[in-house]
Amino acid sequence: MAHIPVKDTEPTIGGLVMDASRDISTLISKEIELAKSELKVSIKHGGTGIGLFAGAAFLGVLAIIMLSVAIAYFLSMTGLHLAWCFLIVFALYLLIAAGLAFVGLKQVKQVKAPERAINQGKEIPAAFKGRA
Template identity: 55%
Template sequence: MATSVNSSSDAATDQVEEPTIGRLVADASRDLSALVQHEVALAKAELRFSVKAGLLGSLLFIVAGFLGVLIVIMLSFAFAYFLTMTGLHPAWAFLIVAGAYALLAVLLVVFGINRIKKIRAPEATIETAKQIPAALKGQRPGPDPV
């Protein structure tokens, strides 16, 4: 009789330790919600850097354009007339001034392009997002087959 009491208490213990379907669904929902929140946070962190680099590069282009217009209008006449004081024909003087400003504009564009090149995709977010379907199927992420 003692063995039948022990076996019935073992069966009751097994049923108590077994999670219910409702609990499994709640746990899966909580885990999926946490995963999505972490993915969004990672994407925000990666995009924040790229947006800053893009804005700075764009700002450099705008400043270069504004300065180019101001310089061409206001200083080109002064430099050209200064060159004519050396005995140079005014046409040549204005051509030299225009070439100098073109060189300055090219340098500013090169600096702007270097800043724009620092924009990058959120690589870590993309990589972890690719692992979500496998994780939902219960598979553990492994090395990528290449």
């Protein structure tokens, strides 16, 4: 009985590892390219949106100025001197600004660190070591 050599068509473990690492590297690079292209579109829309918000804010400031002048002239119809009317409008805006600053300060004091996320983040190294 003659010994017939078996053709080794099965890939080796080293070959499989090399193929897998090449495929993973290709997949990661393609995912990065996809993310870059999506970000370019998002950044373009975001920039346009920011520009439109800036224009709206500018027009809002102009509208507040016109409203202030209108309120001052409306107050002058009561017989007050126009200078006093503008000072009243100014004081009104100062009161509103102080109220907003007070509420904003209370909100800022309520900001806390994300304690649960920090604690979970500290557990990740132990989980990788198998001590979960």
